[in-house]
Amino acid sequence: MVRNSVPFLSSRKRSRQNERKLPSLVFRAGVLGGVAVLLFAMLIFRIWFLQVISGDDYIAMAENNRIRQIREEAPRGIIYDRNMNPLVENRAGLAVTVFPAALEDPEMELTELGQAIGMPVEQIKQQLALHQEDTYRSVIIKKNITPEQKSYLIELMPLYFPGVDIKKFPLRDYPEGSTAAHLLGHVGEIDENELKEPQYADYSLGDEIGKDGVEYQFDRYLRGTDGSLEVEVDADGRPKRELRSIQSQPGNNVVLTVDSELQKATEDALAYGIDLAHGKGYLAANGGAVVVMSPDDGEIFAMASYPSFDPELWVGGMSDSDYQSLNAEGANDPLLNRAIAGQYPPASTFKSITAIAGLEEGIISPLNRFICNGVWDVLSQPFKCWGTHGDVDLKRAITVSCDIYFYNVGYRFYQADNLGIQRWAQMFGLGKVTGLDLPGEAVGRVPDPAWKQSFGQTEIDRMWMPGDSVNLSIGQGDILVTPLQLATAYAAIANGGRVVTPHVGLRVEDQITGVELAD
Template sequence: MASFRDDLAGRFATLGVIILVALGVLLSRLWFLQVLAGQEYAALAEGNRIREISLDAPRGSILDRNGEFLVKNRPGLAVSLQPAALADKELVTRLARLLEMKPAEIVQRVREKRADPLKPRIVKHDVGVRVVTIIKEHRRSFPGVEIQAEAIRDYPEGRLAAHVLGYIGEISDAEIGRRPFEEYSLGDIIGKTGVERSYEDALQGIKGVRRLEVDASGRRIRTLQQEDPVPGRDVELTIDTSIQAGTELALDEALAAAREQGMRNARAGAAVVMDVRNGEILALASRPTYDPTIFLGGISKKSWSKLTNKKSNYPLNNRVTMSAYPPGSTFKPVTAISGLETGVTSPSEIFHDPGKWTGMGEDWPKYCWQRSGHGSIGFIQGMAQSCDTVFYEIGLRLYRRRLEELQAWARRFGLGSKTRVDLPSEVQGRVPDAAWKKAFNRRNPQYGQWMPGDTVNVAIGQGDVLVTPLQLVSFYGAIANGGTFHKPHVMRRIVMPDGHTAHPYEPTVVRRLKARRESLSVVQEGLRRVILEGTGRGAFEGFDVEVSGKTGTAQVAGKDDFAWFVAYAPSSKPKYVAMVMVEQGGHGGSVAAPAVRNIFATIYGLPRTDREVYDESR
């Protein structure tokens, strides 16, 4: 009996210990939950109750040098949809009918923006009063549908300067996290091209935030706090609206004139005006062009296809900086200065041009553009008349002096290198040399050796040399100002919301041409004679401002000739350099030169001309 009681007491003691241990564990857990984890769980509870929604900042405006708006914002209204509302298919169908969209399109737009599930997704931008009124008057029929204010990009001058300004659009998956978009999120609007892209950091403001109280289901209860967004800064450009308009008109007229002269494939071209004293770009035009408003609210696949296919001639391409072409005879000043500086020719040399040049032997003849020849012709007159024979001979002498002498001088003029203009996607062109030719013909090494004829072709701007229109303008600007290469630029200053200048542009000297003043003076005189008595005379006859320039007619395999003309004015104290190039436009003197005359007429307030000019020079 005693042993039984002792056994029972032992069991109760064991049970008591177990109960005490369990109670201790329970109490310690309660203490942990209330004391140690209390703040953490309180924060989690608060997080479930409060949501933050970012508020987009209006982009800064873009203005010309005189303060005229080229891009600004106007107030607009957008229709947005809560992501959770997609479950209501009848609602989606009803909304699609009102917005004249397809239901699938609404679903796609809401789902493609992977962001905060509480943040409404815009399904249509810039809606009219009728749509807003219907949604507001029939709230119960449109649960989860909201009307929100937005800033819409507005272009007071329409398509003017489209390739300078660029366009905006939603950031893509590929752009997220890349410079300068490290802090951006899907759904954000960014600059895609042009100034909108180059000065994204300035134009993009600082987002605001709205803090909302929500219930357990995530539905909004009330707004707790709001920090307003800070608008972006304005960017004032070097562009002059009136000169830009005159330049675009001149380019359009050049394209039309080329087609009237039988060049039916003349559908594209470029034009640019730059201040030779500081590199400021006053006008930049590319054809074909596009309407930047087509990108507002997102562009359709059909519209995008039209802008990016060969049939449309790639209107998004800024041909001034993003395309490179054979320069034709506009390259000849490089050859001329190279010859003078190396001593292979002199200003007093007299050349003989019978029309057929056999400097490389009778088996390798080349011809002047004037097949009957220019006869005995001096160095400066050879420039004025764009005599190919003169430059064939200089090119061959440069080759014999040193294999890549001409290439070295071309690079000193900035060819083969980017100008570093403050516009995106600039290409560097090409100065072909022995290494390039060997690599190009690696599958056919028998054609890979650099030959005398290669240099002779480059000497007249043919062969495989390629330049961008802006490179050409840059090096003619350096000839005009005595040898200084300024960095071309379109930004003049960045303006803060309160109106003060945050970042004025300081002109940048990229390089100085190491050539004697005498050599530059000789070439300057040759370019002046081009207008007075040479291949540019017809276009500028009777013009009240003295101009110096050069025609160019570049041959391109499988295409019609490309027409070039580049000039600076006034000749005695240059301020501006202007260039027009027409793809497959024919002769530079008859197509591009009159266009440059009209650009200078706009600048100097002189009468424009529409007279036809006959020219067969190269």
């Protein structure tokens, strides 16, 4: 009986234990079920979100992979001389573009592309990085590729370059070569700093702008309105058909006051004069400038600067080697437009202004005479003349350019504590910009006691001395002028005293109709 009761008691104990475990199992099963329901609900919500909420976005992304937006750059306006001879026009060039979203293996494709077009891969990446927020538009990587590069890319694009394309691109062309290079300037892609300037508020990265000269000054007229082209592509990125296009509108034409034949003759004469000086042993004569201007209205007929450069170097982007050559130590600053930015002592050309100041301020009269024996030794330091001219009046002093006559005039101004030379120099336009419609004009300098007080390093350096007035009288010492300022001053002398504003812009014309446009 005892043995039979043991199994019975054991079975009942197990039953009671199982009853205690049952609520725990039910709880666990409930938790697992709840988790499963939650995960399923999250999955359903995600599917709903992708299909309903984000469906349009994914459709758009698929469309963007199928459709490429290609910008059609507008040709810039043509720049003519006063006789309607083109100085800058356009020619059709070829540009390599990359469609970032279509690159399958960016590192490999960009490396091989760089080798094909002779461009460092890092430079290509930098160009793409500037447009990283616009992955569904083609980015121009290199302009002005060669026919050989074009043929190579066209042959290999379907297999190796699915994100690469070639398109036409308007490039600047110079039918007169390097004629008027400084005056005309050049174009280039706008950079991030320029984009911050108010004048470029409606520009974007990749746009070409005038960087200097006429191209810069008249950019708002020369710039056209870009068009666009939507192209459908296949799975390999190859164009299948055009979907929609907006025609670009060319920029307006700018007609200059310059005469291209006179401009070429001026540049040739300047180069010849420098060669002539070198032949006579004046090797330091390695640069110069010429301005030919109407004294009546300030129209610039010619403006030359030596040495010069070939504007074709900028077409499609300047190479590093060309840039280094232009900026090399021995190149003598060929990019400097000496006609408007070079600052030099005017020397004897200033004597006419000294003479006018002397007459107008009552320092001298036409009848005053001074003896020139080659040396003026009134001060402790002797001042020499280039010759010995004897008894000299104003007329003869100007004719033979006698320094000693003007030393006396300058000294009289000092004795009278009169700054008339400075006043008249400024009235003739020296020491300030002329208002020329080109960028980069230098101010020059007309020294006076206030300037010397602020400029001098020591007490004696800050004192205006008699020698300062004497030197100023013959255009030496601390005075600096640009060739354009001097031309403007002499134009005023020629026209009876009216200071004109020099300018190179004659008119702006609509490129299509030829109608002159009002400013």
